[in-house]
Amino acid sequence: MRRICLTLPTHRECAATIAAVAEEAAYGAAEFGVEVRFLVLDSSPPPVLAAHRAAVAALPPAPGVAVHHLDEDGQRGILREAIGRSGTADPDRLLGLLLPSRVSYGSCTDRAFLIAQALGCTSVHRRDSDSRYQTFDGRPVFPLHQELAFLGRAADEVKEPATRHRIAPGTGDRPVAVVGGSFVGEMSVDIAEIHGRDPDVYRELVGLSIPDDCPAIWRGHLVEESFRGAGDTAFDGDRTLLAPVSPTRVDMCNIALDHEVYRRVPLPPATDTIGTDYFLLGLAHDARLPGVEHNRHIVNFHTEERRTDAGFLAYQLRFARFLLAKAYLNDVHARTKAAGDALLDGEHRLRTALVAQFVRDSLARDPEEDTRRLDGVERAYRRLGGRYAEVADALAARRESLPAEVRDGMADFAFLLDHWPALTRACADAGLSVNR
Template identity: 80%
Template sequence: MRRVCLTLPTHRACPATIAAVGGEAAYAAREFGVEVALLVLDSSPAPVLAGHREALAALPPAPGVSVHHFDEDRQRAFLREVTGRSGAAEADRLLELMLPSRVSYGACTNRAFLVAEALGCTSVHRRDSDSSFQSFGGEPVFPVHQELAFLGRRAEDVRASATRSRIAPGTGDRPVALAGGSFVGEMSVDIAEIRRRDADIYRELVGLSIPDDCPEIWRGHLVEESFRGAGDAAFDGDRTTLAPVSPTRVDMCNIALDHEVYRRVPLPPATDTIGSDYFLLHLVHDARLPGLQHNRHIVNFHTEERRTDSGFLAYQLRFAKFLLAKPYLNAVHTRTAAAGDTLLDDRGHLRAPAVAEFVRDSLARAPEENADRFATIERAYRRLGDRYTEVADALADRRASLLAEVRDDMADFALLMEHWEALTRASAEAGLAVSR
């Protein structure tokens, strides 16, 4: 029987989200006849962990659903076994990259990929702790419905089931590698206040996320659309598009990937860097692998922690680091876009060595080449005033370390990629018991 992994990585209290995702797991098993491994990867402090255990224990028993709650101790033990089995000479360094002490959006998803391999799953379906589901006709709108209907199936076989199809000529034999939707509600990146305060500064900062060679005629539109998701479009019936999916049209809180993708290439393990977990979305698109874009958008919201002084500062620094990382990431995306079909081997699988080469080549950019970009970001925050001045001060204090970190993050990504297929094989060999 087909087994899939529905995962919720978290480091904060989210019992309501756990209950909602538990409902989605039960729906998937009931409606599609699959086994669902509900995986909560939990980096929360002890009192929150206890609350999550209670929330998971309170889920109604559901045939076909197994529940897996991994705190950091359990995650670390699993990863130690996997790195040991892989035979990697740098096992301790790899463990640090997969379970860093700081927030890493890519690393938490990489851990889900490895656990999913150990559980024998054919896909990973990711949700986030700061999100919920829309309702329609009194029922929750679960993205897993479209994910399971299309993911892993030959594109030509499901073409008629989609509302629209724009798969490229000659790619109909390829399986659907990705299924995703976007979000409604608050912006995915918490910068709406900057937009309200000063539209020019907002455009200046968000513009740094757009590739430098983007034609000016498109730049304004891309800035306006960035991080906005589907706006306030309420679900009113299914609409799907079968095509290579643009990373700007889906969100990582609402994504599913086939195992043939994530068992070959990981996500960047960069710490304190928003957006670093979108790498595979770019790669799947550039390789012209079929994807499914749907409109079962998730509701995004910002937690109260984000409103505290410490939470605000931490998040804004993660956004700034993302803007500093973009030249490196964009250099890789340019290469993968040009490579196109050659990113795939003769079996239609991603060629990890080719991608690793592009990542290593991006390291030719010296940290100081980002100096002007850093100065632009610091000045923008200082011009915003009030508590944004504290962000500017923190950036100034960490200038040299941040410039070095974004380059080092790419070097770490290349290292992890070189060992990744050995790690996924070791995970599958290690295995994990599946029980309620």
């Protein structure tokens, strides 16, 4: 029986989301006859963790669904065993990258990839704690429906059920590697207030996320479309596009990846940096791996924590780090785009060593360019005034250290890539024990 991993990483209160995703798991098992491992990776503080344990205990049993709720101690034990079996010479560094003390959007999903391997799953389906499902005819609109219908099947096999298709000649025998939808509701990145305060500053900051060689005629459009998802589009019936999926068209709260993708390449383990968890989507697109984009968009919302002074500052600093990291990530994607089909071996699998080399090549960037970029971000925040000036002050105080931290994050990514195939093999071969 096909076994899949539906995962919900969290570090904040989300009992309602746990119940909703469990309902999606039950739907997938009932409608598609699959075995669903619902994996909650919980980094919440003790009181919230206790509430989540109660929420999980209260879930009604569902045929074909097994629930695994792992706090950081539970995750650490699994990782230690996998790292030990992998034979790495630097286990402490690997463990620190996979389970850092600070927030890492990439690392939490990398842990899901590894545990899914240990559970014998053939795919990972990710949801987020700050989202919920749309409804249609009184029922939730579950993305899992389209993910299970298409993922892992050869592109030529699913042309007919897809609403539209745009597959390059010679790629029809490649399996669908990514299935994703977007979101409706609030922006995925909490910068709407910046646009309201000063549209010019908004365009300046968001523009830093776009490759420097992007033609001017496209740049303005990309700036306006970034982080907005599907806007306020309400679900009114299924539509799908079979084609390599652009990371700008989907969201990580609404994504599924075939194991042949994530068992070979992880996500960057950068800490306190938004957006780095989209790396695999860009890589699959550049390799011309087929994907399916659907319109079962999830509803995004911002938690109250982001509205506090501490939450606001932390989030804006994560966005600033993203703008610094993007210089390196854009360099890597320029290389992967140029490589195209060469990113794959003869069996349509990603070549880990080549990706690692591209990441290392990006480190040739002049560090002074990073400092100048940071100075520009600081000046932009200072022009916004108000509490954004506090963000500028925080950036100025870290002018010497922050660019180096971002650069070190890319070096860490190359290190993780070097060890990733051995890690995923260790998880799959050992069948590690994953307790509820």
